[in-house]
Amino acid sequence: MKTEHLESCRGGGIDGFLPSKEKMMAMEETDAGMDEQLAALGYKVRASDMANVAQRLEQLDMAIGGSAAQDDALLSHLASDTVHYNPSDISNWLENMLSELNAPPIPAPTATHPKSISFDFPSENLSSSVPSPFDPDYCLRSDYQVEGRSRNRKRMRTSSSSSSTSRTAAPAIESIPAVVAATEVSSTNPLVVMVDSQEAGIRLVHALLACAEAVQQANYKAAEAILKQISILASSQAGAMRKVAGYFAEALARRIYCLHPTQDTFDSAFSDILEMHFYESFPYLKFAHFTANQAILEAFSGCRRVHVIDFGIKQGMQWPALMQALALRPGGPPSFRLTGIGPPSPDNSNALQQVGWKLAQLADTIHVNFEYRGLVANNLVDIEPFMLESDESEAVAINSVFELHNLLARPGAIEILLSTVRSLRPRIMTVVEQEANHNAGSFLERFTESLHYYSTMFDSLEWVAGGEGQQDQVMSEVFLGRQICNVVACEGPERTERHETLAQWRLRMNGAGMRPVNLGSNAFKQASMLLALFAGGDGYRVEENEGCLTLGWHTRPLIATSAWCVAGAGESG
């Protein structure tokens, strides 16, 4: 390493990075008119807006810093009762705060509001008598459900519209070829490395990368030799690193020996079982369902007939909680229609219908008018709008949890699907995806990215309660191991685990004529609190990312939830 690392900083690097004094007083602006210095710190404020924002900050400060007696109530209102959106957009956040101060306070929930959805967890650990938020008995909090109140609508409208105006840096709606979009963003996606400080672990990672490099160079003899080293290194490791190394080594071996994993129809049923174990002990799927449901619930506010289209119904685990929340809506539940899309059953068992039947039973007990339709499709791109039979009087929500990335295996498929989505005019489309770039770049780049991603994921699985938890852990590892195998050993249409990052999905969605709907602090807080129920506890982190929410392990986001609606559609709340 010698002198290079010092030299590289002495060259143009320093001068290029630290702006000269001559520039220092000038407001540097990006193309979109944003103040560049604040943008580098994560805040988007238009240079032309700066003075106005400064003035409104003073206004807010003075209002808060009023008499000491009012202090607490006002601050408490802003902190606890008010929903915040996208803190990067200071201007809009301020408008939100100031309008809260000017409006009369929201009355306390009425006595008929069932206590079971009260969300005042004590700061200590939950007693076992409090129902778990993920039990079918538990409901999403519908505190924002003051849907009759125009102020809430206005706030959502405002935040949605300002996020679209601050989005002027995004490409034009008309078209961005999807491939170009992906490569543009991949050059700016961070390469996230989170490592345990154990030295042996670092050596193991190094060996895996060296093996992948050899494979990329088609130097299979060298690759084989390194694989042997890897198994020796791995056996001396404990825990997550050993297991992850095992899956990646196996995937490399498959690639070297051209053993392609078969994608037969048994896979989906078995996959569902594995996924259910993953669902039980680890928060990832529950976070996905919870945050998506929250956005759907808000979007359905005030609607009497609602229709959810689930792009991957599987065991329908997401829907009991939503149905519960709808049942408890002030003013009564809407009539709820669910279209569950899934692959054909291997043995004519009609799994799709069975899911619907179970949900119908639940709907019956909670008195929600429910209609279900199962739609069998080998591929989402085969779905055409007429099949969904949606009519203008119903509010439509489209839900896609870990489904969209599969479409990237076939050129043009995602564009077709998103165009179908647009034609359905959904109030909202919720998207949950892995927060990683496992699609663009060379094989080695993909391997490296996925190694760090799954190492982090596996590390989080180590914190599991004993007994059934252990079984869940093993099944989860197998579940994730299949993804690893697909990412590493497959190519072409077989390689369906084509994960892309939030930044990349934003480009695609914007390019397809969708605009973001911000997820707010209420969803964030509740999701964060629920994490405390999992054995990993403190290690899990929810982060806010310009209107989207991510769940990660320590500082590494692993999955991202975003919500969208059709750009230019009427701002009808």
Added chain:
Amino acid sequence: MAGSNEVYANESRTVVPLNTRVLIHNFKVSYSMLRRQDGSFDRHLSEYLERKVPANAKPVHGVVSLDLLLDRSTNLLVRIYLPAPTVTGNELPQQALLSALQRPPSPNPFPVIIFFHGGSFAHSSINTTIYDILCRRFVTLCGGAVVISVNYRRSPEFRCPCAYDDGWTALKWASSQPWLRSGEDAKLRVFLAGDSSGGNIAHHVAVRAAESGIHISGNILLNPLFGGNERTESELELDGKYFVALGDRDWYWKAFLPEGADRDHPACNPFGPNGVKLDELPFPKSLLVVASLDLTKDWQLAYAEGLRNSGHEVNVIFREEATVGFYFLPNTNHYYEVMEEIRSFVNSN
């Protein structure tokens, strides 16, 4: 107090650039929503509002970063920043980075800066964007330093001395890493640095280091957080002006110090009535940056006095008309001149 707010609003307009004003004022206002009268803290809203950025193994302006888990029992993470290692052949940035962590001591000396972010012991993390940017600047500023930003446990959930313990753990870890050693004598050339509460932590970790025989090349304290029971002139005069109020300071001390302790506790007031004598210890040289419009400046100057009285060297950089947080944006003389002082201090020690 409406009157003082008006005065404050007018005064800060003339001394602080507009975008700095927006940045710091935004912190002030949003932070005020997080502190509760009963001493508890709205941690969820705090995390929601903070702007964060992931580590990046890909060079950005010649600097790469990665996150390392040092201690599972306390979830102690550090973010390591270093000059982008040269990539050999078809190596990926991540590979080069991992290689860098395994390299032997370098013959050419380079500084290691252990950095403790500010936030009055309650706010911010290693991945908070304002601090990520600052640490990256330190790498290039100091001619290729390795910067280790410590994700210490925060109050009120974790009181004193948790943050100090975490700082100590990070320092010990750094001492054990061959790749952080350099020069003919293969030594760890380490500086402790921090702003606000981070400056306070740097001091206390330096004391521990001195007591334990770990050599620290220097302390860099930016507006470090110190206090005491007494109300100083600057506290009374500047209360509520320039973004900071005495009431806030009191709240943060109460949240950080052990239950029942007052502000003359040595963590808060190291040279006060309960302070520890540093006279006999090999305490490092200090670079102390004080902003004239920071209401805690009297405590910082008293700290400098305390160091001198103990026979230890301290260079005080007193910035007229600087407020808290001037080092977040490169838009004033304060920023550039202080950075230059830091560069000079690191290079000469």
